[in-house]
Amino acid sequence: MKILGLGGSIHDFSACIVVDGEVAVAIEEERLSKVKGSYHDRSTFRCKAVDYCLKYLGINIDDIDIVIGNDIIESDYYVKFADKIKLMNHHLSHASASYYLSNFERSAILVVDGRGSYTDEKNRIRETISFYTSKNCQITLNKKVEGIESDDFEIVTNSLGMFLQYVTVGIGFHEMDDKKTMKLAAKGNDRFVQDFYQFYSISEGEFIQANEQLESLKRYIKQKLEDAHATKIRDQIKADLSYAIQYHLEIIVLEMCNYLYERTGEENLCLSGSIFENATLLSKIKQLSPFKRYFVSTFMGDAGTCLGSALYMYYQDNSKKLLTNRSYSPFLGRKYTQQDINTALGVYDAKYEHLDSYPEKRLAELLEQGNLIGIFNGRSEFGRAPLGSRCILGNPSFLLNKVRLNKIKNRKLESSFMAFILDENWLGIDNNNLSSPYFVNTCYLNSSEIPPPLNNGNWSTYFITTDQKVNSLIHNLVNEFYNLTALPMVINTPLKISGATLIETPLDALEFFYQSYLDYLYIDNYLITKNM
Incomplete structure (x- = not known):
């Protein structure tokens, strides 16, 4: 069974396709329209997110069995499907988005x-x-x-x-x-x-x-x-x-x-x-x-209701048993092909080296030296938290990195950053009662334990622990960085400027790279530099 789920309200529009109870693909409309939250954006009503999902799976709308959304989505968003869409309660859709993935x-x-x-x-x-x-x-x-x-x-x-x-x-x-x-x-x-x-x-x-x-x-x-x-x-x-x-x-x-x-x-x-x-x-x-x-989940807001609605509809068949042994992943965007990447590299005549089987060591060495690296790795994350697919990494022991990153992000210079941390036990935190590996924690530390770029102002920091099963590139990279520096954390911030939407395509990533102060950009084993 193929179910098309639509999400949003008057903002945060989104779409997903669930195939036999598994989320096959999902995308927020803002990634395609480039308008944050799709707020007051009439182009949203072209429903680009649906076209994106259908194209990725190589199907058309006639292959979809059910279309469903919540009942406060702006009607213009689903006008193309008005004759077949089912609408459900908004809060029930939120509840479903959390429970059915838990x-x-x-x-x-x-x-x-x-x-x-x-x-x-x-x-x-x-x-x-x-x-x-x-x-x-x-x-x-x-x-x-x-x-x-x-x-x-x-x-x-x-x-x-x-x-x-x-x-x-x-x-x-x-x-x-x-x-x-x-x-x-x-x-x-x-x-x-x-x-x-x-x-x-x-x-x-x-x-x-x-x-x-x-x-x-x-x-x-x-x-x-x-x-x-x-x-x-x-x-x-x-x-x-x-x-x-x-x-x-x-x-x-x-x-x-x-x-x-x-x-x-x-x-x-x-x-x-x-x-x-x-x-x-x-x-x-x-x-x-x-x-x-x-x-x-990583999508508590209205965009996540596309998944909640689709999963709710799937489980309305009483013969269905809850899938409780799956490995939940927020990396739900499309996988870009080698041809997509090569085309983008050609547009910018990019200078790059190809990193073969284990790029993490080279990336960790560059971080140790104080370089700021943009990461474009596989399918994009659904939701706004930087989970390692579209992010910027930096060495938190370099105080100048805070200034440089805030210039890149176009933010106030006193703004702090999130971290990827190798092991929460280093912070004395018990995370065993948490079912989601994508939980953004807040931790309070003393001044000797927290690098200034990660300090929120009250000696607290936001962090996400790495997980080999979830994102091996990020986990191995932070581990290599730890081996080099004895510091089990790196700066982690979204691959975008403040107020913009998260990068989606290789071409988007390269455009951002050449307009920013980033030192390197990593795109699926390609390490791109401005000087070679």
Whole structure:
């Protein structure tokens, strides 16, 4: 059976094809349109992601048995399939994207985002939080929190996503840039934490926030920033407001987790929804919630609903048994051929050397010398975390690399970076209760343990542990780097500039390379340089 899944809402459009229960290919529309989040982008409605998936598998739309998406996708996105598409509940699609890839036979599931499906469209009632349990392929709703949407669509009550978004926008970021708020929180302090209790309440797992409380929050933020008479003071206030929302986000979600555990008694927890695109929150859940095992995918936002919808449809046949022994991989883009690579190299008349059977040693030597290397390795990752397929690597012991990388990324010079770490035991972290090898951790270390380019500002760092089975190139490379330097980590950041979309094609990678300050670019055994 071939199922075409469409994902998104009014942003983060995507497509995938599931063949007999396995995800064969998936791509986010933004990788093809080059508009981050496909936000307010009319070209999105050409549905390039579907064409990409069909072409990769060598099939056409007539070979697809079922087309499915969630019921808040902008209708223009699926207009070509309007006569055959099935639509399902948005939060159920999120839940499915996590559970059906988790390898758990049974689990509790928590979905939290800004707004989901209408539960009463006439009265503008929308789901904001959903609690589920799952067993033997079936997902059952336990409880749902709902909010009222304003006539202008700007506000939804009882929405944790809206609470976070109000702070994000209030301190000057784009409404889709909640991750920037999370990162800024590392530079803040707790002076506004107590004040934030007035803006919500929580009871029996239900987050409660009235329209008046949101408006009060908006005025509060505006007043705090207006009271600052210098840019430096204003920047610190923004960091402190970020700290406050991050603090409350953590205690609210932890209370939800405790409620779900007490209500279900399950040992496994699957998480989905845009709120969980927050590494610090995920680390706190892992450390402090009562569940024993966790699964978090690399696509908690609306793009991931393409996979959730398709997998949900596959498992609606009661004769299907849950696939629990598969090796989940987020590397779901197409594999580019040797001809694709050679054509791209020819366009730029690229200077390169071909690395044969074991390129990791050569790459590690270049990193040791302080070089910055772009990595284009195999199929692209689905989701925005840099997992080793489209990334930039650097030596964290070279302090100048932080400055150079921020110039390449077009970011503020004080911005820090994520790391690939060889073994979390080096940090004294137990990761055995985590089912996903792609989990982005946050760890607090003392000043002697963390290289400055990886320091978020409060002696914390974001990191992903390497895994030989998941990505042998990255794992072996970090291991070789460790052998050379005794440092079991390398800088890891997405192969793109800030605000842009992740690189998809070899031609994209070469264009980025020649316009940047990167020293080398590795494309599937080709090491490209600007000087030879």
